[in-house]
Amino acid sequence: MPGQQTTRYIYDSITTVAGQTTFNFFQTFAGKTDLQTNLTTNKLDSSESMVIKSIYLNGTITAGLTGHSNVNITVGNQVVLKDFNLAFNSTNRGVSYDRLHSGFSDGSSVEIRLLTDIVIPPQVNFKVTVELAENTTLVGENLTIGLKGYGTIFSAGSTF
Secondary structure: OOOEEEEEEEEEEEEOOOOOOEEEEOOOOOOOOOOOEOOOOOOOOOOOEEEEEEEEEEEOOOOOOOOOEEEEEEEOOEEEEEEEOOHHHEOOOOOOOOOOOOOEOOOOEEEEEEEEEEEEOOOOOEEEEEEEOOOOOOOOOEEEEEEEEEEEEOOOOOOO
16 A cells, blocks of 8 residues: 555543443544544545554552453454453563553553554544453543554645
């Protein structure tokens, strides 16, 4: 595919309600600022694609991200990452999945480096669902997910 190779980081944030345990990212973009999301739709442009290499989750949730969780990534109609538990990479619980780093010490940030690439092709819907085991969220807290990796963006080349 013609285009310029680049690193890519897409993110989305959700403001919580009291007791919320399920978060659907990359679904609602109305009313969000550039600091809350860098997308306007849940699919990439016809000339863009992305390979996800890591998942980053950051939150101001009172209980933190130290409890068990389920992360599901859906690309098109296929669940490409199912019921993935982030708990082993949060704080110093267990051994990190990737063995490249130890867990964060504050419990509000989690990063998982994937051993198998997840590809988001152009013009295909995608979403990320995070389910937390504890329902200790308060009104107005924030949870942000970021997907890091490689991508192809449109390159005009000699057409201009």
